[in-house]
Amino acid sequence: MARKSPLKDEALEHVARRFAVLAEPMRLRLLQALFAGEMNVNALVAATGGTQANISRHLQTLTHAHILSRRKEGLQVFYTIADPSIFKLCELVCGSLEKQFTKNADAFSR
């Protein structure tokens, strides 16, 4: 993106897919929890307040997108953030949204 030649359709769909994976509040909560480091499923269920089944599915989605990595240890499965670009992505979006809100706040307060 932001290059000389436009991306091909297939590439665009990959990019869109990546954004779609990040477009769920529950998945963002999982990522937020994992920012502190590796966690197993039970801990993530507790941290996010979701049901075990639902969390498991979201973890699957994030793993298939290569955003998380899985490590099995006995009965437990530990997940970690595998793609460091996620940090910057979230920071960028948060920063942009903050600007928007402070702008709106300004508009109302004068």
Next chain:
Amino acid sequence: MARKSPLKDEALEHVARRFAVLAEPMRLRLLQALFAGEMNVNALVAATGGTQANISRHLQTLTHAHILSRRKEGLQVFYTIADPSIFKLCELVCGSLEKQFTKNADAFSR
């Protein structure tokens, strides 16, 4: 995100919404076209190959998300990228996906 205290639910939904807006190939095509500068709807319809109705809807979505800005001039409406963070966002995702693919390529070629 990536801060000391976790984001509130409402903030997470805003972040998720921002990602959702970017999770459509056609909208990414529109952004890609607009990277070169301001364009009116007809030009965008031609550049993306979509129908006028569909493009108009996507432009509305992007504008409501404060990613694009609208400027009316007579009969025509010109759109511009209003949020510069979009550039970096797309670059980050593209870079991350490229790494993934070259990694996979490596894995198969040895």
Next chain:
DNA sequence: CAAGTATATGAGTATATGCGCATGTTAAGT
């Protein structure tokens, strides 16, 4: 005011996906 052009929008349909419930699978302990 009539006609034409550029864009937006209402309505309907099809598809995708998040969630809950129940059940399956894998591994540890007794």
Next chain:
DNA sequence: ACTTAACATGCGCATATACTCATATACTTG
């Protein structure tokens, strides 16, 4: 072998949203 614990998954429902077609709106020109 049986039980229990930790995860994963099949299925059905409900909702969201992308797309198309037709029509509405806004503006310009004759």
